Amino acid sequence: xxxxxxxxxxxxxxxxxxxxxxxxxxxxxxxxxxxxxxxxxxxxxxxxxxxxxxxxxxxxxxxxxxxxxxxxxxxxxxxxxxxxxxxxxxxxxxxxxxxxxxxxxxxxxxxxxxxxxxxxxxxxxxxxxxxxxxxxxxxxxxxxxxxxxxxxxxxxxxxxxxxxxxxxxxxxxxxxxxxxxxxxxxxxxxxxxxxxxxxxxxxxxxxxxxxxxxxxxxxxxxxxxxxxxxxxxxxxxxxxxxxxxxxxxxx
Amino acid sequence: xxxxxxxxxxxxxxxxxxxxxxxxxxxxxxxxxxxxxxxxxxxxxxxxxxxxxxxxxxxxxxxxxxxxxxxxxxxxxxxxxxxxxxxxxxxxxxxxxxxxxxxxxxxxxxxxxxxxxxxxxxxxxxxxxxxxxxxxxxxxxxxxxxxxxxxxxxxxxxxxxxxxxxxxxxxxxxxxxxxxxxxxxxxxxxxxxxxxxxxxxxxxxxxxxxxxxxxxxxxxxxxxxxxxxxxxxxxxxxxxxxxxxxxxxxxxxxxxxxxxxxxxxxxxxxxxxxxxxxxxxxxxxxxxxxxxxxxxxxxxxxxxxxxxxxxxxxxxxxxxxxxxxxxxxxxxxxxxxxxxxxxxxxxxxxxxxxxxxxxxxxxxxxxxxxxxxxxxxxxxxxxxxxxxxxxxxxxxxxxxxxxxxxxxxxxxxxxxxxxxxxxx
Ligand SMILES: Nc1ncnc2c1ncn2[C@@H]1O[C@H](COP(=O)(O)OP(=O)(O)OP(=O)(O)O)[C@@H](O)[C@H]1O
Ligand SMILES: [Mg+2]
Numbered sequence: 256x257x258x259x260x261x262x263x264x265x266x267x268x269x270x271x272x273x274x275x276x277x278x279x280x281x282x283x284x285x286x287x288x289x290x291x292x293x294x295x296x297x298x299x300x301x302x303x304x305x306x307x308x309x310x311x312x313x314x315x316x317x318x319x320x321x322x323x324x325x326x327x328x329x330x331x332x333x334x335x336x337x338x339x340x341x342x343x344x345x346x347x348x349x350x351x352x353x354x355x356x357x358x359x360x361x362x363x364x365x366x367x368x369x370x371x372x373x374x375x376x377x378x379x380x381x382x383x384x385x386x387x388x389x390x391x392x393x394x395x396x397x398x399x400x401x402x403x404x405x406x407x408x409x410x411x412x413x414x415x416x417x418x419x420x421x422x423x424x425x426x427x428x429x430x431x432x433x434x435x436x437x438x439x440x441x442x443x444x445x446x447x448x449x450x451x452x453x454x455x456x457x458x459x460x461x462x463x464x465x466x467x468x469x470x471x472x473x474x475x476x477x478x479x480x481x482x483x484x485x486x487x488x489x490x491x492x493x494x495x496x497x498x499x500x501x502x503x504x505x506x
Numbered sequence: 507x508x509x510x511x512x513x514x515x516x517x518x519x520x521x522x523x524x525x526x527x528x529x530x531x532x533x534x535x536x537x538x539x540x541x542x543x544x545x546x547x548x549x550x551x552x553x554x555x556x557x558x559x560x561x562x563x564x565x566x567x568x569x570x571x572x573x574x575x576x577x578x579x580x581x582x583x584x585x586x587x588x589x590x591x592x593x594x595x596x597x598x599x600x601x602x603x604x605x606x607x608x609x610x611x612x613x614x615x616x617x618x619x620x621x622x623x624x625x626x627x628x629x630x631x632x633x634x635x636x637x638x639x640x641x642x643x644x645x646x647x648x649x650x651x652x653x654x655x656x657x658x659x660x661x662x663x664x665x666x667x668x669x670x671x672x673x674x675x676x677x678x679x680x681x682x683x684x685x686x687x688x689x690x691x692x693x694x695x696x697x698x699x700x701x702x703x704x705x706x707x708x709x710x711x712x713x714x715x716x717x718x719x720x721x722x723x724x725x726x727x728x729x730x731x732x733x734x735x736x737x738x739x740x741x742x743x744x745x746x747x748x749x750x751x752x753x754x755x756x757x758x759x760x761x762x763x764x765x766x767x768x769x770x771x772x773x774x775x776x777x778x779x780x781x782x783x784x785x786x787x788x789x790x791x792x793x794x795x796x797x798x799x800x801x802x803x804x805x806x807x808x809x810x811x812x813x814x815x816x817x818x819x820x821x822x823x824x825x826x827x828x829x830x831x832x833x834x835x836x837x838x839x840x841x842x843x844x845x846x847x848x849x850x851x852x853x854x855x856x857x858x859x860x861x862x863x864x865x866x867x868x869x870x871x872x873x874x875x876x877x878x879x880x881x882x883x884x885x886x887x888x889x890x891x892x893x894x895x896x897x898x899x900x901x902x903x904x905x906x907x908x909x910x911x912x913x914x915x916x917x918x919x920x921x922x923x924x925x926x927x928x929x930x
Contacts, residue, residue: 305884309876333886345881349899349906355882358895363886398899415885 256320256454257281257423263314264303273299275479276315281423281472284451288465288490289458291476292498297458298342300476301425305339306332319423334366336422340412340429342458347399352411355399356381360418384417388444389437405432413444424448425456430464442467462494475501513554521575523551525675526645532580533648534603534618538627546632546644555638562636565819565851566790571759572733575675576703580648582673590693590725590916593663598670599649599678611659611688617650617679629679629711639737639763643677643707650679650708657685657715664723666693671704671732678708686715686743692722696736698729698756707735714746716770721749721909725920728757730785736762742802744770751908752779753917754789755924764793768802775804778904782924783816783848790819797826797833797863804834809901810841812848813928821853822867828859837867842874842900844893894925 257280264274273296281287291297303310304317306329316323324332347355360380361371372380385392388410400408409429416424426445430438445468449455457468465473465487473489474481475498482505483489493501515523526547535543555572556563584600595609603618620626630647632640651667669678684690698704706728714720728734734757742748754760766775775795783789795804810818818841826833841850854867874896882892898921905917 307880307884309880328889329880329883330886330888330892333884339884341881345877347878347881347896347899349902350882350895355885355895358891359882359885359887362888362891366886366888419885 256283256285257456258318259315260318261315262303262312262317264299264310264312267309267311272313273310273479274303277476277480279474279481281454281456283454285471286449286455286457286468288470288473289456289476290460290473290490290493295476296479297476298427299479301339301427301456301458304425305329305337330362331366333419333421334363338416338419338421338424340409340416340424340426342427342431344400344408344412346401348401350399352395352397352399353381356395356415356418359415363419380418384414387447388414388417389440390414406434406437409433410437410441413441417444417448422452423454423456425458427458428460429457430459430461438464439467462490465490477502477505513552515551515554516569518572518575519550519554519569521577522642522646523547525575525578529578529580529646533646535621535626536624538624539621539630542627542630543645546630546641549632550641550645553635556636560636562792562821563638565821565853566761566788568638568761571788574703575705578675579673585670585672585699586668587695587697589664589666590695590723591664591666591912594666594693595661595663596666596668597651598668599651599676601649601673601676603649605651609661609665611661612653612655612665614651614653617647617652617681620652620681621647626679629681633765639707639735639761640709642735643679643709643737646675646677646707647679647709648677650681652681654683655685655688655690658687659685660689664691664693666695668695668697669706669708671696671698671706671728671734672702674702674704676704676706678706680708680710680712682710682712684712684714684718684720687717688715689719690721692720694722694724696724696726696728696734696756698727698732700729703729704732705735706732708737710736710738712738712740712748714740714742714748716743717745718743719747722751723913724750724752724762726752726754726756726760726762727920728760730756730758730787732757733759734761738762738764740764740766742766742768742770742773742775745772746770747774747776749776750778751904752777752791753782753920754780754791755782755920757789758785758787760787760789762791764791764795766793767796767798768804770799771801773799773802777804777806779806779808779820780901780904780921781808781810781812781818782901782921783810783818784813784928786815788817788819790821792819792821794823795825795835797824797830797835799827800830801832802830804836806837807904808839808852809904810839810850811844811897811900812841812850813844815845815847816849818850819853820850821855823855823857824865826856826858826860826863826865830860831862833860833863833865835863835865839869840900841871842897843871844874844897890929894929898922898925
């Protein structure tokens with residue numbers, strides 16, 4: 256489903272290279288975990304996947320279902336089924352969460368040539384998804400992410416994911432800022448979306464998320480490269496021993 | 507009258523004077539009114555329209571900007587549209603001096619009556635040498651209302667005054683008195699006729715008695731080939747609260763002046779302005795506010811969205827009189843410039859002669875926030891739509907804080923329609 260080949264990406268403004276020859280393949284139905292020390296380029300990778308224009312790809316390619324998506328803007332990538340749950344969701348004063356959800360869902364449908372949702376259908380879908388993720392309906396009337404607590408923001412990210420039904424989900428530290436109960440609620444939400452035709456990339460620092468969301472593969476990112484890949488066991492080793500050994504043996 | 511021309515008149519100036527000369531016989535008024543009209547037009551003839559050399563018009567060179575003045579068709583009949591808020595009492599400004607509709611607890615009479623009995627004569631003199639709106643309107647006024655709300659009245663529904671720019675020119679007056687402790691919502695609408703250029707002017711004189719609470723909403727939606735000149739004067743009694751909301755969403759050349767004073771302690775003035783500007787329009791909101799007595803408050807928030815080659819101006823002058831201690835006055839003007847040629851000039855001016863006061867002003871200019879744009883797009887919202895949402899969000903705050911879901915929705919729709927019409 257996703258094939259990243261020798262990807263090099265730099266900060267557009269100052270030319271600093273962050274992703275330095277990264278290779279990664281994720282198959283349909285697979286849950287891939289990405290771990291790695293702070294500043295290794297995990298969030299940057301997620302931004303580059305989603306098409307954020309602050310980063311420039313200088314070499315390599317990103318193939319999604321066999322096609323390069325480098326020329327597509329973030330909205331076009333989203334309409335094709337790509338979704339990024341942000342590490343730091345953006346606050347948008349003046350745009351009510353409900354209004355935003357409706358526009359996003361309908362714009363994606365339009366781009367795919369589907370009919371727009373009727374208001375009752377939309378309301379029903381939102382209500383169901385919100386109650387599953389324990390998001391208070393009152394919150395959806397507030398401006399998007401404005402004044403939401405850290406955990407609320409993360410839950411609303413997963414709510415968006417559930418409603419938009421993407422094919423490739425990238426979750427950037429969705430577990431950070433969640434209390435123990437919220438972690439379970441959010442993990443259940445993510446697991447509910449697991450399906451043979453959907454792939455997930457889960458970026459995290461902690462094994463405890465991977466206890467809830469069992470990964471099929473684990474990849475260690477360091478200085479903009481995948482330096483080691485393995486199965487769920489690799490995450491447990493890292494949890495026990497830290498990154499030092501992996502980094503040393505890669506050098 | 508032998509006019510001593512010191513200037514070569516522009517096309518617009520000549521047209522205004524011609525309008526007067528052609529219609530003076532049929533304009534309503536007794537001999538005192540006629541004299542006042544004559545004086546106003548004579549001043550226009552000798553001084554012309556103000557250019558940028560006149561300080562109050564520095565950012566709006568009326569002489570250069572007002573290029574054409576459409577001919578005035580006196581027989582044009584007023585039109586009507588559905589009110590902004592269901593259930594409103596609607597009054598339509600018309601030239602035939604008729605008054606349709608009524609409000610419980612208020613007397614309404616056509617301004618014609620005041621012109622005919624001469625009581626209007628004193629109103630017709632301009633505020634000063636630079637008062638071009640007072641001159642034009644004073645010379646040509648042909649319609650309007652006098653409304654007086656009794657003490658303590660609180661109509662359940664809004665009173666909507668419609669000024670329909672038909673027949674080329676419409677020059678009107680509104681004198682409104684709000685009795686002690688009355689509580690009233692007024693909607694003032696300026697509506698154009700599709701495809702026909704107009705010049706309209708409105709001078710309003712508003713007095714709030716002690717304890718009166720008035721919300722005054724101005725919705726300016728002239729055609730983008732039309733000119734509108736407004737002048738709203740107000741005076742506030744003890745503990746009176748005056749909330750003025752202005753939405754400019756039309757017009758090619760617009761000047762909206764606000765001249766207000768607080769006359770007794772406890773008076774509060776709130777002003778919120780949303781300017782939606784596009785094309786090659788020019789829109790100027792100029793406020794002169796006097797805190798004349800101790801313990802009065804005011805807050806002005808102006809939000810501007812500027813596209814294309816449009817130009818906007820906000821001049822906000824707050825004057826705090828020497829003994830007006832404990833004044834609290836705050837003013838903020840924020841602009842979102844959406845093209846390189848878009849322009850907004852903000853000129854805040856504080857003249858403070860008292861020492862124990864709180865006064866603040868700020869002006870900012872911003873562009874669309876790229877992080878917010880990216881976030882919306884990452885959810886599949888195409889760039890143009892995402893920009894539209896953020897533009898709307900920039901002014902939404904001022905609408906959301908208003909009272910009543912029906913009003914909020916009505917104003918949101920006007921804003922959304924304006925933005926959509928641009929995209930189409
Ligand atoms: N727009 C930017 N401007 C400046 N530096 C940047 C920018 N984007 C990324 N970087 C730098 O690139 C490096 C990688 O950042 P990134 O956020 O991808 O790390 P990460 O692996 O997600 O870290 P963490 O685990 O702390 O979230 C960091 O050193 C960061 O400071
Ligand atoms: Mg990160």
